[in-house]
Amino acid sequence: MAIASNELKKIKNQIGEAKDIHEDKVRKPLETYREYYRGNQWNDKLAGHNKPFRHATVENLVFSNISTIKPSINLNNPKIFVRPSKKPYQLEDGTLFNTGAAAQLLEILLNYYWKSLKLKKQVDKALTDALLGHWGLIQVGYTFKAEKVKDGKLLEINSLIREDSPFALRVSPLDLLVDPEATDHNLEDANWIAIRWEKDLEVVKRNPKYTGTGNLKPNLTTDDSDNKQEKSLNLGKGFGDDDKPYRDRVEGYTYYDKVNQKIYDVVLTHDKALSEKDWKLKSNNFSIKTLYFNENPDELLPISDVSIYKPQQDELNRLRSLQLSHVERVSKRAFITSQGNLPAEEKTKLTHGPDGVIIEAQRGPDSVVP
Numbered sequence: 167m168a169i170a171s172n173e174l175k176k177i178k179n180q181i182g183e184a185k186d187i188h189e190d191k192v193r194k195p196l197e198t199y200r201e202y203y204r205g206n207q208w209n210d211k212l213a214g215h216n217k218p219f220r221h222a223t224v225e226n227l228v229f230s231n232i233s234t235i236k237p238s239i240n241l242n243n244p245k246i247f248v249r250p251s252k253k254p255y256q257l258e259d260g261t262l263f264n265t266g267a268a269a270q271l272l273e274i275l276l277n278y279y280w281k282s283l284k285l286k287k288q289v290d291k292a293l294t295d296a297l298l299g300h301w302g303l304i305q306v307g308y309t310f311k312a313e314k315v316k317d318g319k320l321l322e323i324n325s326l327i328r329e330d331s332p333f334a335l336r337v338s339p340l341d342l343l344v345d346p347e348a349t350d351h352n353l354e355d356a357n358w359i360a361i362r363w364e365k366d367l368e369v370v371k372r373n374p375k376y377t378g379t380g381n382l383k384p385n386l387t388t389d390d391s392d393n394k395q396e397k398s399l400n401l402g403k404g405f406g407d408d409d410k411p412y413r414d415r416v417e418g419y420t421y422y423d424k425v426n427q428k429i430y431d432v433v434l435t436h437d438k439a440l441s442e443k444d445w446k447l448k449s450n451n452f453s454i455k456t457l458y459f460n461e462n463p464d465e466l467l468p469i470s471d472v473s474i475y476k477p478q479q480d481e482l483n484r485l486r487s488l489q490l491s492h493v494e495r496v497s498k499r500a501f502i503t504s505q506g507n508l509p510a511e512e513k514t515k516l517t518h519g520p521d522g523v524i525i526e527a528q529r530g531p532d533s534v535v536p
Contacts, residue, residue: 184343248273302457368416378438384414
Protein backbone atom coordinates (compact mmCIF):
# COMPACT_ATOMS: atom_id res chain seq x y z
CA MET A 167 0.00 0.00 0.00
CA ALA A 168 1.45 3.34 -1.07
CA ILE A 169 2.02 5.96 1.56
CA ALA A 170 -0.60 8.73 1.66
CA SER A 171 0.44 12.08 0.22
CA ASN A 172 -0.21 13.91 3.50
CA GLU A 173 1.94 11.40 5.39
CA LEU A 174 4.74 11.77 2.82
CA LYS A 175 4.51 15.56 3.14
CA LYS A 176 4.78 15.25 6.92
CA ILE A 177 7.91 13.08 6.60
CA LYS A 178 9.50 15.54 4.17
CA ASN A 179 8.74 18.46 6.51
CA GLN A 180 10.30 16.60 9.44
CA ILE A 181 13.42 15.83 7.42
CA GLY A 182 13.63 19.42 6.20
CA GLU A 183 13.37 20.82 9.74
CA ALA A 184 15.96 18.39 11.07
CA LYS A 185 18.22 19.19 8.10
CA ASP A 186 18.25 22.90 8.99
CA ILE A 187 19.11 22.15 12.62
CA HIS A 188 21.74 19.63 11.53
CA GLU A 189 23.41 22.23 9.27
CA ASP A 190 24.04 24.64 12.17
CA LYS A 191 24.68 22.22 15.03
CA VAL A 192 26.48 19.35 13.30
CA ARG A 193 27.73 20.03 9.78
CA LYS A 194 29.35 23.45 10.25
CA PRO A 195 31.12 22.66 13.56
CA LEU A 196 32.20 19.20 12.39
CA GLU A 197 33.66 20.49 9.14
CA THR A 198 35.63 23.05 11.18
CA TYR A 199 36.93 20.36 13.53
CA ARG A 200 37.97 18.19 10.55
CA GLU A 201 39.89 21.10 9.03
CA TYR A 202 41.67 21.58 12.35
CA TYR A 203 42.54 17.86 12.36
CA ARG A 204 44.06 18.25 8.89
CA GLY A 205 46.07 21.29 10.03
CA ASN A 206 44.02 23.97 8.27
CA GLN A 207 43.43 26.13 11.33
CA TRP A 208 43.97 29.73 10.25
CA ASN A 209 41.40 32.21 9.04
CA ASP A 210 42.58 33.86 5.82
CA LYS A 211 41.64 37.25 7.24
CA LEU A 212 44.05 36.88 10.16
CA ALA A 213 47.23 35.36 8.72
CA GLY A 214 49.37 36.61 5.86
CA HIS A 215 51.25 39.64 4.58
CA ASN A 216 49.96 42.94 6.01
CA LYS A 217 47.58 41.05 8.33
CA PRO A 218 47.53 40.83 12.14
CA PHE A 219 49.58 37.60 12.07
CA ARG A 220 52.31 37.25 9.46
CA HIS A 221 52.86 33.49 9.87
CA ALA A 222 50.16 30.79 9.74
CA THR A 223 52.01 28.64 12.25
CA VAL A 224 50.18 25.50 13.42
CA GLU A 225 51.06 23.32 16.39
CA ASN A 226 48.38 20.71 15.77
CA LEU A 227 47.03 19.60 19.16
CA VAL A 228 43.92 18.12 17.54
CA PHE A 229 45.83 15.63 15.40
CA SER A 230 48.33 14.72 18.12
CA ASN A 231 45.61 14.24 20.76
CA ILE A 232 43.50 11.97 18.57
CA SER A 233 46.53 10.03 17.32
CA THR A 234 47.51 9.39 20.95
CA ILE A 235 44.10 8.60 22.42
CA LYS A 236 42.69 6.38 19.65
CA PRO A 237 45.29 3.56 19.84
CA SER A 238 44.96 3.46 23.62
CA ILE A 239 41.24 2.69 23.21
CA ASN A 240 41.23 0.43 20.15
CA LEU A 241 44.76 -0.86 19.59
CA ASN A 242 44.29 -4.54 18.69
CA ASN A 243 41.48 -6.90 17.77
CA PRO A 244 39.93 -7.87 21.11
CA LYS A 245 39.58 -11.45 22.23
CA ILE A 246 35.89 -11.98 23.01
CA PHE A 247 35.04 -14.34 25.86
CA VAL A 248 31.56 -15.78 26.47
CA ARG A 249 30.53 -17.41 29.72
CA PRO A 250 27.14 -19.06 30.33
CA SER A 251 24.84 -17.26 32.77
CA LYS A 252 22.80 -20.41 33.46
CA LYS A 253 23.51 -24.02 34.23
CA PRO A 254 22.49 -26.70 31.70
CA TYR A 255 18.71 -27.15 31.70
CA GLN A 256 16.03 -29.23 30.00
CA LEU A 257 13.92 -27.89 27.15
CA GLU A 258 10.16 -28.53 26.92
CA ASP A 259 10.73 -31.64 24.81
CA GLY A 260 13.06 -33.07 27.44
CA THR A 261 16.30 -32.33 25.55
CA LEU A 262 19.21 -31.19 27.73
CA PHE A 263 20.46 -27.79 26.63
CA ASN A 264 24.18 -27.52 27.30
CA THR A 265 24.72 -23.82 28.06
CA GLY A 266 28.50 -24.30 28.34
CA ALA A 267 28.79 -25.70 24.81
CA ALA A 268 26.46 -22.97 23.49
CA ALA A 269 28.64 -20.29 25.07
CA GLN A 270 31.76 -21.77 23.46
CA LEU A 271 30.06 -21.81 20.06
CA LEU A 272 28.91 -18.22 20.46
CA GLU A 273 32.44 -17.18 21.45
CA ILE A 274 33.85 -18.77 18.28
CA LEU A 275 31.23 -17.07 16.12
CA LEU A 276 31.73 -13.63 17.66
CA ASN A 277 35.51 -13.76 17.26
CA TYR A 278 35.10 -14.97 13.67
CA TYR A 279 32.67 -12.21 12.73
CA TRP A 280 34.77 -9.52 14.42
CA LYS A 281 37.65 -10.33 12.05
CA SER A 282 35.56 -11.32 9.02
CA LEU A 283 33.49 -8.12 9.07
CA LYS A 284 36.61 -6.00 9.70
CA LEU A 285 34.93 -4.44 12.69
CA LYS A 286 38.15 -2.93 14.02
CA LYS A 287 38.41 -0.69 10.95
CA GLN A 288 34.81 0.43 11.30
CA VAL A 289 35.26 1.08 15.03
CA ASP A 290 38.45 3.04 14.28
CA LYS A 291 36.52 5.31 11.93
CA ALA A 292 33.67 5.79 14.40
CA LEU A 293 36.18 6.44 17.18
CA THR A 294 37.84 9.17 15.11
CA ASP A 295 34.40 10.72 14.53
CA ALA A 296 33.68 10.63 18.28
CA LEU A 297 37.02 12.21 19.19
CA LEU A 298 36.61 14.90 16.54
CA GLY A 299 32.92 15.72 16.77
CA HIS A 300 29.91 14.95 18.90
CA TRP A 301 29.68 11.21 18.34
CA GLY A 302 30.64 8.22 16.23
CA LEU A 303 27.96 6.10 14.54
CA ILE A 304 27.80 2.44 13.51
CA GLN A 305 24.83 0.80 11.83
CA VAL A 306 24.31 -2.88 12.54
CA GLY A 307 22.00 -5.23 10.70
CA TYR A 308 21.57 -8.43 8.76
CA THR A 309 21.48 -8.87 4.97
CA PHE A 310 19.40 -11.73 3.63
CA LYS A 311 20.18 -11.08 -0.02
CA ALA A 312 22.15 -8.58 -2.06
CA GLU A 313 20.37 -6.07 -4.27
CA LYS A 314 20.54 -7.21 -7.92
CA VAL A 315 18.89 -6.41 -11.20
CA LYS A 316 17.31 -8.98 -13.48
CA ASP A 317 20.58 -10.03 -15.09
CA GLY A 318 21.98 -10.88 -11.65
CA LYS A 319 24.43 -7.99 -11.62
CA LEU A 320 25.06 -6.37 -8.24
CA LEU A 321 23.75 -2.82 -8.09
CA GLU A 322 26.18 -1.67 -5.41
CA ILE A 323 29.27 -3.53 -4.28
CA ASN A 324 30.35 -3.37 -0.65
CA SER A 325 32.67 -6.14 0.52
CA LEU A 326 31.45 -5.64 4.10
CA ILE A 327 27.81 -6.42 3.22
CA ARG A 328 27.27 -10.02 2.17
CA GLU A 329 24.27 -12.20 1.59
CA ASP A 330 22.90 -14.02 4.62
CA SER A 331 25.31 -12.31 6.99
CA PRO A 332 25.34 -9.64 9.69
CA PHE A 333 27.10 -6.34 9.02
CA ALA A 334 28.38 -3.34 10.96
CA LEU A 335 29.23 -0.16 9.05
CA ARG A 336 30.36 3.26 10.15
CA VAL A 337 27.84 5.98 9.29
CA SER A 338 29.07 9.53 8.80
CA PRO A 339 27.69 11.96 11.41
CA LEU A 340 27.08 14.27 8.45
CA ASP A 341 24.48 11.82 7.12
CA LEU A 342 22.33 11.23 10.21
CA LEU A 343 19.23 13.33 10.92
CA VAL A 344 17.41 12.86 14.22
CA ASP A 345 14.00 13.79 15.55
CA PRO A 346 14.49 17.36 16.93
CA GLU A 347 12.44 16.45 20.02
CA ALA A 348 14.98 13.81 21.11
CA THR A 349 17.44 14.52 23.94
CA ASP A 350 19.02 11.11 24.58
CA HIS A 351 22.52 10.50 23.21
CA ASN A 352 21.62 6.86 22.49
CA LEU A 353 18.50 7.89 20.52
CA GLU A 354 16.25 6.07 23.00
CA ASP A 355 13.59 8.83 22.97
CA ALA A 356 13.73 9.64 19.25
CA ASN A 357 10.52 8.88 17.33
CA TRP A 358 12.37 8.75 14.03
CA ILE A 359 15.77 9.04 12.39
CA ALA A 360 16.79 9.45 8.75
CA ILE A 361 20.04 8.35 7.11
CA ARG A 362 21.11 10.27 4.02
CA TRP A 363 22.20 8.32 0.95
CA GLU A 364 23.45 9.30 -2.47
CA LYS A 365 23.30 7.11 -5.57
CA ASP A 366 23.47 7.34 -9.34
CA LEU A 367 20.07 8.02 -10.89
CA GLU A 368 20.47 4.95 -13.11
CA VAL A 369 21.16 2.72 -10.11
CA VAL A 370 18.04 3.97 -8.31
CA LYS A 371 15.84 3.39 -11.35
CA ARG A 372 17.20 -0.13 -11.93
CA ASN A 373 16.80 -1.21 -8.34
CA PRO A 374 13.68 -3.40 -8.00
CA LYS A 375 13.15 -2.40 -4.38
CA TYR A 376 12.32 1.16 -5.48
CA THR A 377 8.97 2.03 -7.09
CA GLY A 378 7.55 5.14 -8.69
CA THR A 379 10.89 6.16 -10.19
CA GLY A 380 9.60 6.81 -13.71
CA ASN A 381 9.63 10.60 -13.36
CA LEU A 382 12.42 10.74 -10.77
CA LYS A 383 14.85 13.57 -11.51
CA PRO A 384 18.43 14.00 -10.29
CA ASN A 385 18.90 16.51 -7.50
CA LEU A 386 22.70 16.29 -7.35
CA THR A 387 25.44 16.29 -9.94
CA THR A 388 29.02 15.12 -9.53
CA ASP A 389 31.85 16.61 -11.54
CA ASP A 390 34.29 13.80 -12.32
CA SER A 391 36.70 15.99 -14.31
CA ASP A 392 40.16 16.40 -12.79
CA ASN A 393 39.10 14.02 -9.99
CA LYS A 394 36.97 16.75 -8.44
CA GLN A 395 33.84 16.02 -6.43
CA GLU A 396 31.82 19.17 -6.92
CA LYS A 397 28.13 18.80 -6.18
CA SER A 398 25.27 21.15 -6.81
CA LEU A 399 21.63 21.04 -5.79
CA ASN A 400 20.73 23.54 -8.51
CA LEU A 401 19.34 21.95 -11.64
CA GLY A 402 20.79 24.59 -13.94
CA LYS A 403 21.15 24.75 -17.69
CA GLY A 404 23.15 21.89 -19.10
CA PHE A 405 22.60 19.67 -16.06
CA GLY A 406 23.69 16.17 -17.03
CA ASP A 407 24.52 17.02 -20.65
CA ASP A 408 26.50 14.31 -22.42
CA ASP A 409 29.24 16.77 -23.37
CA LYS A 410 29.99 17.50 -19.71
CA PRO A 411 31.74 15.15 -17.26
CA TYR A 412 28.72 15.01 -14.93
CA ARG A 413 26.94 12.01 -13.47
CA ASP A 414 23.30 12.47 -12.50
CA ARG A 415 22.90 11.68 -8.82
CA VAL A 416 20.00 11.36 -6.41
CA GLU A 417 20.13 12.37 -2.75
CA GLY A 418 17.59 10.56 -0.61
CA TYR A 419 16.88 9.50 2.95
CA THR A 420 16.00 6.21 4.58
CA TYR A 421 13.44 7.24 7.19
CA TYR A 422 12.99 4.96 10.21
CA ASP A 423 9.59 5.55 11.85
CA LYS A 424 9.68 3.90 15.28
CA VAL A 425 6.14 4.98 16.18
CA ASN A 426 4.43 3.38 13.18
CA GLN A 427 7.04 0.62 12.78
CA LYS A 428 7.75 1.58 9.16
CA ILE A 429 10.83 2.28 7.03
CA TYR A 430 10.62 4.56 4.00
CA ASP A 431 13.01 5.73 1.29
CA VAL A 432 12.17 9.29 0.26
CA VAL A 433 13.64 11.94 -2.01
CA LEU A 434 12.73 15.47 -0.98
CA THR A 435 12.34 16.62 -4.61
CA HIS A 436 10.16 13.65 -5.64
CA ASP A 437 6.39 13.33 -5.22
CA LYS A 438 6.39 9.64 -4.23
CA ALA A 439 8.10 7.49 -1.63
CA LEU A 440 10.54 5.14 -3.33
CA SER A 441 9.92 2.30 -0.89
CA GLU A 442 7.90 1.35 2.16
CA LYS A 443 8.45 -1.67 4.35
CA ASP A 444 7.60 -2.91 7.82
CA TRP A 445 9.95 -2.54 10.77
CA LYS A 446 11.50 -6.01 11.07
CA LEU A 447 13.72 -5.35 14.06
CA LYS A 448 12.88 -7.46 17.11
CA SER A 449 13.50 -4.47 19.38
CA ASN A 450 12.22 -0.91 19.24
CA ASN A 451 15.76 0.46 19.15
CA PHE A 452 17.24 1.90 15.99
CA SER A 453 19.96 0.03 14.12
CA ILE A 454 22.29 3.03 14.68
CA LYS A 455 24.59 2.69 17.69
CA THR A 456 26.27 5.82 19.06
CA LEU A 457 29.74 6.24 20.57
CA TYR A 458 30.48 9.41 22.58
CA PHE A 459 32.63 10.60 25.49
CA ASN A 460 31.07 13.71 27.05
CA GLU A 461 27.55 13.87 28.42
CA ASN A 462 25.50 16.95 27.59
CA PRO A 463 22.38 16.90 29.82
CA ASP A 464 19.03 17.60 28.16
CA GLU A 465 20.63 17.93 24.73
CA LEU A 466 20.67 15.47 21.86
CA LEU A 467 24.30 16.03 20.89
CA PRO A 468 27.14 15.16 23.29
CA ILE A 469 29.93 17.69 23.82
CA SER A 470 32.81 17.46 21.37
CA ASP A 471 36.34 17.15 22.78
CA VAL A 472 37.68 19.52 20.14
CA SER A 473 35.12 22.21 20.98
CA ILE A 474 36.52 22.30 24.52
CA TYR A 475 40.17 22.88 23.64
CA LYS A 476 39.74 24.67 20.29
CA PRO A 477 40.19 28.13 21.95
CA GLN A 478 43.49 26.92 23.45
CA GLN A 479 44.55 25.64 20.02
CA ASP A 480 43.83 29.05 18.47
CA GLU A 481 45.71 30.87 21.24
CA LEU A 482 48.72 28.58 20.91
CA ASN A 483 48.87 29.14 17.14
CA ARG A 484 48.75 32.92 17.62
CA LEU A 485 51.47 32.85 20.25
CA ARG A 486 53.72 30.76 18.00
CA SER A 487 53.10 33.17 15.13
CA LEU A 488 53.99 36.18 17.30
CA GLN A 489 57.12 34.43 18.59
CA LEU A 490 58.29 33.72 15.05
CA SER A 491 57.63 37.32 14.00
CA HIS A 492 59.60 38.54 17.03
CA VAL A 493 62.55 36.26 16.18
CA GLU A 494 62.53 37.57 12.61
CA ARG A 495 62.60 41.18 13.79
CA VAL A 496 65.49 40.51 16.17
CA SER A 497 67.50 38.43 13.71
CA LYS A 498 67.09 40.90 10.85
CA ARG A 499 68.93 43.81 12.47
CA ALA A 500 70.03 46.87 10.44
CA PHE A 501 73.18 48.96 10.99
CA ILE A 502 73.73 52.66 10.29
CA THR A 503 77.18 54.17 9.79
CA SER A 504 78.76 57.10 7.96
CA GLN A 505 79.80 56.48 4.37
CA GLY A 506 83.38 55.23 4.21
CA ASN A 507 83.59 54.72 7.96
CA LEU A 508 83.95 50.93 7.70
CA PRO A 509 86.25 49.23 5.21
CA ALA A 510 84.76 46.28 3.31
CA GLU A 511 86.58 43.74 5.48
CA GLU A 512 85.18 45.32 8.65
CA LYS A 513 81.66 45.33 7.18
CA THR A 514 81.96 41.59 6.57
CA LYS A 515 83.00 41.10 10.20
CA LEU A 516 79.96 43.10 11.31
CA THR A 517 77.44 41.16 9.25
CA HIS A 518 78.95 37.67 9.28
CA GLY A 519 81.57 37.66 12.04
CA PRO A 520 81.45 35.40 15.10
CA ASP A 521 80.38 36.53 18.52
CA GLY A 522 82.90 38.94 20.12
CA VAL A 523 84.58 39.96 16.87
CA ILE A 524 86.59 43.22 16.98
CA ILE A 525 85.68 45.77 14.32
CA GLU A 526 87.97 48.70 13.54
CA ALA A 527 86.27 51.82 12.17
CA GLN A 528 87.84 54.88 10.52
CA ARG A 529 85.93 57.14 12.92
CA GLY A 530 84.23 55.97 16.05
CA PRO A 531 84.03 56.15 19.85
CA ASP A 532 87.22 56.38 21.90
CA SER A 533 86.20 53.43 24.08
CA VAL A 534 85.31 49.85 23.09
CA VAL A 535 81.58 49.47 22.41
CA PRO A 536 79.99 46.00 22.52
